[in-house]
Amino acid sequence: MNSEKIALTQTVQKGGCAAKVAASELRRILQQVRFPPAHPALLVDGGLFDDAAIYKINEEIALVQTLDFFTPIVDTPKLFGEIAAANALSDVYAMGGKPITAMGILAFPLTSMAEHIIVDVLQGASDKIAEAGANFVGGHSIDDDTLKFGLSVTGFVNPSQVWTNAGAQAGDHLILTKALGTGTMTASLKRQQSQEEDILEALQSMATINNIIDYMTADLQIAVRAATDITGFGFSGHAMQLANASQVTLSIQAEKLPRFTKTFFCLENSFLTKAHRTNAEYTEHNIDASNLDNLHRLLIHDPQTSGGLLLSVSSEASHAMIQALRSKFKSAEIIGEVLPRQDKAVIFE
Secondary structure (H helix, E strand, O other), X not given: OOOOOOXXXXXXXXXXXXXXXXXXHHHHHHOOOOOOOOOXXXXXXXXXXXXXXXXXXXXXXXEEEEEEEEOOOOOOHXXXXXXXXXXXXXXXXXXXXXXXXXXXXXXXXXXXXXXXXXXXXXXXXXXXXHHOOOEEEEEXXXXXXXOEEEEEEEEXXXXXXXXXXXXXXXXXXXXXXXXXXXXXXXXXXXXXOOOHHHXXXXXXXXXXXXXXXHHOOHHHHHXXXXXXXXXXXXXXXXXXXXXXXXXXXXXXOHHHOOEOOOHHHHHHOOOOOHHHHHHHHHXXXXXXXXXXXXXXXXXXXXXXXXXXXXXXEOOOOHHHHHHHHXXXXXXXXXXXXXXXXXXXXXXXX
């Protein structure tokens, strides 16, 4: 076994959520699959591309179920584990739930990587799961050519308080809780044009769990009408899916979109991924980005890993929501509003 220090991003072709199957291809594949009829207790399934499934147990408890895994997006094993865990946990938070258990999904090249690497990956994940107040209860592993890791996460939510991507209402304000740019900044890392210390802002953001509900009063939780997390399909793709599921149009003020200090620098230097192109293709007929300059156009298509949550919130509560969230999520910003449905799902001003 190789006991030397290894840069994990150099062992894979694609990293993080940028490695996701392109949204258009995924939709085409899924349309050919015959799924069983939904059980009456299944409140949310994959039909609207929401973040997790919701299965009602009784009037007070519903299960939230999700899974997420990917190849390394950073070089440090423990940090990779932290980010992979935060990313998987995020889907439960995006539904208004709280994680209770997590199971690991691991592929690991036993003959070419030292054992301490996977120990560090698992420790990073374990630390984040503990931070979320959940339990790491097992998982499954295989011997594979490249490292892949993620979690299957189960959570609880009150069935009457589920956040979906289908509840946005005209007049709502839109809030984004984290800055954009993880795709381009980690692309610079993979190309060895930057080191981890150069993009600490993005790394810290990716390792931050989206436990926004812990910072909300009961009134603020009720004020959330719709939610989704921003990951591999970029801000454009996930915003479009929320708008289509809710049958509304989102009006976004592009200059209000929070971004990391070096996001535009990395985009200007063409640190891009395949997902920048496929996200643009996925959304081109459903969004209006004609008013944007090239950098903002790349920004909205940037594939995020462990990105922020996009919230549709009643306008009366949006400013109180921002104040509450900024105690942990410093980049949280009101970025636009919800309009009655127009020709396009998302309009960028």
